[in-house]
Amino acid sequence: MRRVLGGVALALSWLTVAPVKGPHEVDRAVAGRAIGAAPVAGVFLGAATTAVAWVASTAGASEGIVGFVCIGFLAVATRGMHIDGLADTADGLGCYGSPERAREVMKSGGAGPFGVTALIVVLALQAVAIGILAEADSWAAIGFAVAFGRVAVVPACRRGLHAAEGSRFGALVADTQGPVAIGAWSLIAMAASVVCMPGSLWLGPVTVGVALALAWWFVKHCATRFGGLNGDVLGATTEGCVALLAVVAACTV
Template identity: 65%
Template sequence: MLRRWIDGVSLSLSWLTVLPARGPHDIDRTVAGRAITAAPVAGLVLGAAAAAVSWVASTAGAPVFATGLLCVGVLAVGTRGMHVDGLSDTADGLGCYGPPERAREVMHSGGAGPFGVVASIVVLGIQAASFGALADAGGWAAILVAVAVGRVAVVLACRRGVPAAPGSGFGTLVAGTQGPLPIALWLVAATSAAVLTTPATPWLGPLAVLVALVLSALFVRHCARRFGGLNGDVLGAALEGTVAAVALVAATAL
């Protein structure tokens, strides 16, 4: 059991970060499911890096928004930018007309359309402004939690009952791999840790996390209907949106 958990964490770090972690050589749906279950662990690593950078920048006297942009940049580099790309592609897919096949074609075209550009600016702008405000107020824990909760949204998105989109290699590996137990455990962990995001109003953080995750799950369900199933781009969009929502509430509650 321990070895399987270690393999899942290693593969999750290999998939979701730039860290030189090595997962199992043979990857099937069972192994991929373990990696998705461990996705919030990768979020903790990335969140710690963003919090550390924000602390250094804030301590050095960097402007608030510049500090937030540095956090966003560190997260983009730390994830190879794939979640931001997923956010942009998903927005373009949702913004086009036509059947699911046409939407998937737009998503896989390789370029960024107007919907994708605007979505990226809005979501990443909210993240940067919120991270900067949190850093200025010493809310390092809130930054870490927001980034980790974004990865809990990925676990929830891969819940049973959500099919993979046709032609999606990654979606075929991970869609429907998460049962009630890992989802429940990460929900409890996320809502418990969320108390740290709004220390002045301890109830607000957990409520914000639950609402953000529920909205993320509804968003994923809508995308699955629109695109004919789940793919990696939708996971990226759900992740980035959840991070922005949690960080925004935490920053607003300062």
């Protein structure tokens, strides 16, 4: 139990600004438990984002303002790590050259045209969709979309995908998640979607399944392109899955 709680604490410490201290020493075993607990951090972020959306909506803000306020809150609540990963991954995928060249572009520190475009499109989709869901009082769907982005991190760190050269975070978390953790969180997400997603009962599980399949393919493609897994790819996967779930939910309210 202490190890499990340590994994949850480290997940909250890594993925949120919550004042939680993780274990003092972090090796691959501890990091793997933290990734396995990433959905718990997702539930925390989802609940907080839903609260922000409700407060903004109750205060009379328009759906557009509500959506962008939530996106700004998430950026602060996650230290901007995921959106930085989204931009870096897009720039890496958009460049020519070897995996080494792609990793060099990703580490350059700036956002190129592909990165800027990815940020505009993905974050705008999230904001518009969250605003629509808030207007429709579909609060559970907002929280679920945010939480699900962190569920997708678990299969992204599946066995068989190794870390990219020079990736410190990737070296800790890549190749750490087995089929039990992946299957358990996938089933939990599908079950929760029945309650949280608007529309037909089958829509939530189907959307979750499609999103997980797309994320599985995307992570594999990135690992091939970059010579392995790194933290930026995890951030891009998270943001993309949040956008997908939120948009599908917004289209069905």
